[in-house]
Amino acid sequence: MIKILVVEDELPISDLIDMNLSSRGYQCTCAYDGMRAADLLEENTYDLILLDIMLPQIDGYELMEYIRPMNIPVIFITAKSSVADRVKGLQLGADDYLVKPFAIVELLARVEAVLRRYNKSEKRITVEDVVIDTESRLVKKGGQQVELTKKEYELLLLFVHNKNIALFRETIFEKVWESEYMGDTRTVDLHVQRLRRKLGWNDKIKAVYKVGYRLEV
């Protein structure tokens, strides 16, 4: 499980980040001031730190000096938006910079991008509110485990590896069932229906007329 330390003194923002990252399967720990963050870093290991700059006691810049030797990726989260501040953050070794107020989708995209850069996310695929752990083959939606059959799981992987691409029923059948397609559309349709229902993805896995299906995200 990817562990993320959120260092943010504004409770509503901290809660919002925690809620959204947790629902996508990340394990979040929140620190509300720099001292607490330093203590947590002393005792635990993290895969990523989301770091506010304006903090009580030790500010984000000071904390960054402390974090840098640990080689943990850092995304600064701050109200400071001037170029000078951004440059300072990046010079201190931050991997990215997020300016408040930010959209949750942007936060998630940046978190994923940084984790990918550090090769920490390859075992985990996140699509919207669904998280697939390819090692344990566990699928979670909004933090809740979803039971999929082997074929449903493979069908899901096929869709997420081909996001926004229309897949022919023939292609789906041959990839998932690993046998030649003999024109039996019912098998594919039935499994797509079940997958849609289990994931609540009726509006995401779209039927494409005369072709097959497309995962739209």
Ligand code: CA
């Ligand atoms: Ca702050």
